[in-house]
Structure formats: C-alpha cells, structure tokens
Amino acid sequence: MRITTVGLDADDTLWHNETIFRLTQDRFRALMAEVAEPAVLDERLAAVERRNLRLYGYGVKGFTLSLIETAMELTSGNPPGRVIADILAAGREMLAHPVETLPGVDNALAELSQTYRLVLITKGDLLHQEQKLAASGLGDLFAAVEIVSEKDAATYERVFARHGTGAGEAAMCGNSIRSDILPALQAGAFAAHIPYPLTWAHEMADAPTGHPRFAELAAISQLPAWVTGLAVSQS
Amino acid sequence: MRITTVGLDADDTLWHNETIFRLTQDRFRALMAEVAEPAVLDERLAAVERRNLRLYGYGVKGFTLSLIETAMELTSGNPPGRVIADILAAGREMLAHPVETLPGVDNALAELSQTYRLVLITKGDLLHQEQKLAASGLGDLFAAVEIVSEKDAATYERVFARHGTGAGEAAMCGNSIRSDILPALQAGAFAAHIPYPLTWAHEMADAPTGHPRFAELAAISQLPAWVTGLAVSQS
Numbered sequence: 001m002r003i004t005t006v007g008l009d010a011d012d013t014l015w016h017n018e019t020i021f022r023l024t025q026d027r028f029r030a031l032m033a034e035v036a037e038p039a040v041l042d043e044r045l046a047a048v049e050r051r052n053l054r055l056y057g058y059g060v061k062g063f064t065l066s067l068i069e070t071a072m073e074l075t076s077g078n079p080p081g082r083v084i085a086d087i088l089a090a091g092r093e094m095l096a097h098p099v100e101t102l103p104g105v106d107n108a109l110a111e112l113s114q115t116y117r118l119v120l121i122t123k124g125d126l127l128h129q130e131q132k133l134a135a136s137g138l139g140d141l142f143a144a145v146e147i148v149s150e151k152d153a154a155t156y157e158r159v160f161a162r163h164g165t166g167a168g169e170a171a172m173c174g175n176s177i178r179s180d181i182l183p184a185l186q187a188g189a190f191a192a193h194i195p196y197p198l199t200w201a202h203e204m205a206d207a208p209t210g211h212p213r214f215a216e217l218a219a220i221s222q223l224p225a226w227v228t229g230l231a232v233s234q235s
Numbered sequence: 236m237r238i239t240t241v242g243l244d245a246d247d248t249l250w251h252n253e254t255i256f257r258l259t260q261d262r263f264r265a266l267m268a269e270v271a272e273p274a275v276l277d278e279r280l281a282a283v284e285r286r287n288l289r290l291y292g293y294g295v296k297g298f299t300l301s302l303i304e305t306a307m308e309l310t311s312g313n314p315p316g317r318v319i320a321d322i323l324a325a326g327r328e329m330l331a332h333p334v335e336t337l338p339g340v341d342n343a344l345a346e347l348s349q350t351y352r353l354v355l356i357t358k359g360d361l362l363h364q365e366q367k368l369a370a371s372g373l374g375d376l377f378a379a380v381e382i383v384s385e386k387d388a389a390t391y392e393r394v395f396a397r398h399g400t401g402a403g404e405a406a407m408c409g410n411s412i413r414s415d416i417l418p419a420l421q422a423g424a425f426a427a428h429i430p431y432p433l434t435w436a437h438e439m440a441d442a443p444t445g446h447p448r449f450a451e452l453a454a455i456s457q458l459p460a461w462v463t464g465l466a467v468s469q470s
Contacts, residue, residue, distance in 0.1 A: 052327075055327055055330045055331060056296060056330070056362070057362030057363075061296040064300060065323065065326065072319055072320050077316070077320050084303065084307055084312070085307050085312050088300065088303065088304050092287075095290045095291070096290060125292070125361075126361045126382060126384050127292030127293075127384040127385075147361060148361075149361050149362040150362075
C-alpha cells in the first residue's frame with residue numbers, strides 16, 4: 001500500500017472562513033436588532049439558506065442573497081433604513097477579506113508537497129476560491145485545484161482518479177465530517193479530520209467511530225506524520 | 236496538421252442565456268418605472284456590474300446582487316414596495332429557468348463527438364452551469380467540462396493541454412469575440428464565431444479580420460464541416 005495523493009479542503013482547513021461568516025451574521029443581528037431576537041433571526045436565516053442551497057450552492061454571493069431575503073421576510077418587505085445597503089456592503093467585504101492561513105499550514109503543506117501530489121478540493125464561489133488561493137501564497141504547492149459544487153463520494157472518486165492514482169491511494173484532510181471525511185471514506189480514500197472551532201450548521205455530522213482509514217488530528221502539523229505512517233502501518 | 240479537440244462555449248452558443256438576462260432587465264425596468272428612465276437605469280446597472288465584476292465574477296447571483304445595488308442607489312436606499320423581493324424572485328427564476336438548446340446544437344455535437352474530443356468551456360456560477368448542462372441532455376457528448384472564472388489565452392492553453400493535445404490542435408467555438416475567439420486565437424487555437432442575436436455590453440469586441448485560423452459561421456450546423464476542413468486545408 002502506498003499513498004500518492006493528498007487532498008485538502010480549503011475553507012477552515014487552510015484558512016479562516018466560518019469566522020468571517022459569523023462576524024457578518026453578528027453584524028446582521030445588530031442591523032436587525034429592532035426587528036427580531038437573535039435566535040429567531042438565526043433560525044430564519046438557516047431556513048432561508050437551506051431552501052436556497054439547491055439553487056445558490058455554496059459561497060458568499062448566495063449567503064448575501066439569503067441575508068437580504070431573510071431581512072425582507074422578517075419585515076414584511078420593509079426593512080429599516082440602511083439594512084439592505086449594509087448587507088450588500090458586508091457581502092462585498094467578505095469577498096475582499098484578507099486571507100489568513102491557519103497556524104502550521106505553510107509548513108505542513110511544504111513538507112507534504114515534497115512526497116505527495118497535493119490537490120485542493122473545495123466548494124464555494126469559483127472566482128472567490130481562486131482569489132483566496134492566490135492571496136494565500138499556497139498555490140504553487142498544489143498540483144491541481146478542484147472547485148466543486150458538491151462533495152460526495154463520486155466527487156472524490158473522480159478527483160483522485162483525475163489527479164492521482166485513485167482514491168485507494170489518496171488521503172483527504174478537512175474540517176467537515178460531512179463534506180471532507182464521510183464521502184472520502186466512502187470513495188475508498190483515507191481521511192483525517194482536523195476540527196475548526198466553528199462549524200456551519202449545514203456541515204454538522206457525527207465523526208465515524210472505529211473506521212480503519214479514519215483519523216482525528218488536533219492540528220494540521222500532525223498531518224505529514226499521519227500520512228507517512230499510513231504506508232508503514234498498512235504494508 | 237490535425238484537429239483533436241473542439242472547445243465549445245455554453246451560454247448563447249449551446250443554449251439561450253442573454254435573452255433570459257434581457258427579460259429580467261425588462262422586468263427590472265418595469266419595477267423601477269416610477270424611479271428612473273430605462274436608459275438611465277440601464278446605464279447605472281452597467282456601471283454597477285462593471286464595478287462588481289472583479290468581486291462577483293460572472294453569473295446570475297452576481298447579477299442579482301447588482302440589480303439590488305442599482306435599485307438602492309437610484310432610490311437613496313428606499314426602493315418602492317416590492318422591488319427588492321421581486322428582484323430576489325427574478326434571480327431565483329433565472330437560476331431555475333428551463334434550458335432551451337439552440338437550433339442544430341444536438342446534431343452538430345453528435346457529429347463532432349464521433350471524431351473529436353469535445354470540451355465545454357464556460358464562465359458563470361459553478362453550480363448553475365453544471366445544472367444547465369445536466370438539463371440540456373448534452374453532458375454525455377463532452378469528454379470534459381471546464382467552468383472557469385475568466386477566459387484568457389492562458390485559460391485556453393491550460394484547458395487544451397489538459398484535455399486535448401494542446402491549443403495548436405484545437406478549435407474553439409462560441410458567440411463572444413472577446414471571450415471565445417480572441418484569447419483562443421492568441422493561445423494558438425483555431426476559432427469559429429457563431430453570433431447570437433444579443434451580446435452583453437461587457438462582451439463586445441471587434442471580430443478579427445483576415446486571421447488565418449478564424450472563421451465566422453452563420454450557425455452551429457456549419458461547425459462540423461468547418462472543423463473537418465481545417466485538417467485538409469492546412470495539410
């Protein structure tokens with residue numbers, strides 16, 4: 001057994017993302033303070049996002065549209081003063097937000113890239129994800145970048161076949177059990193979960209228990225040793 | 236000389252797209268009739284779209300956000316009645332709009348796919364373009380699909396290297412001189428322009444004159460004969 005390819009999620013695995021969404025949501029709560037309790041607002045926003053996911057997919061633009069829709073719904077179409085303009089500004093600021101890589105990412109990727117083909121596998125707005133990768137300075141470490149509309153087992157099979165030697169010789173690493181871990185395991189890959197302090201409600205799922213190809217890591221700095229150990233332990 | 240690969244644009248080359256944007260813009264004019272003359276509205280919307288292009292990229296979600304921003308600007312932040320809700324609804328309807336392939340597309344692609352590798356190369360929202368391709372029923376005819384954030388010479392070099400035998404043995408076909416023709420020629424590919432009755436202002440450009448690898452075709456039904464003829468005329 002050998003590992004040739006390492007897939008990496010981007011948002012909240014390589015750089016902060018959910019934090020930026022939460023800050024925008026806090027700002028939305030403040031904007032709507034006279035209209036709705038935070039809990040009611042959050043619940044309604046989550047429902048709007050869920051309803052729109054099939055049409056909007058993932059990313060900041062769809063999130064911005066869902067914020068506006070939530071504001072309209074909760075005010076019978078008459079949101080106070082500058083709410084809509086402020087939401088539009090918040091969306092633009094999210095798209096222009098500086099990219100802040102997570103601790104240990106640069107070293108871990110530099111080390112892994114010496115031995116393995118690294119493939120970035122991420123959801124979200126196409127242009128925005130490309131811009132974040134460029135801004136991160138990590139682009140040159142990746143042999144390939146796949147921005148996908150959904151992460152299911154078929155996605156991982158296809159990506160690891162195209163850019164590697166198949167899912168059976170690949171390891172996936174990410175912060176979302178639902179998107180990065182379960183479908184990658186289902187495709188036959190190894191998978192390491194590195195939690196981020198915050199998880200979007202839509203990405204919540206239970207970690208697998210006792211799965212032979214799964215590991216829970218505390219930080220990305222542990223990833224190179226885990227990947228290297230796979231070949232040894234399975235040989 | 237041989238041609239191995241044919242690249243095809245999607246929107247307004249394989250199916251109607253600009254028509255749907257224009258219908259939405261007509262609806263926007265009607266919604267804003269009390270606020271702004273159509274010419275003023277169009278000009279302001281074009282300016283907002285141009286300003287946002289760098290952040291939003293191409294596609295319906297960015298267009299919807301730009302419509303909302305235009306409505307806010309022209310009403311000092313207080314658009315009449317249901318304007319914002321109606322724009323949101325219009326955006327969702329565009330995303331859910333049935334895909335209507337253009338005349339001759341099915342036959343031309345079926346014929347070309349027997350001899351050449353077909354690659355779909357398109358801008359726009361990732362999820363939406365995937366959904367349109369699925370709805371078109373044309374998906375199986377393509378060896379590869381590339382949804383890209385920008386179409387420049389480097390894009391065509393990369394795509395034709397990855398999915399074919401390089402730009403020098405590829406032909407690109409599309410309705411936009413600016414996005415489909417000029418950069419493909421610059422990359423070294425052949426290129427055929429098939430005009431669509433409407434062109435988005437941002438995509439306007441002059442057709443090349445006297446370029447040895449360029450052709451202007453009246454309809455996609457002429458594409459198979461033109462591609463086949465390339466090998467003969469250049470050999």
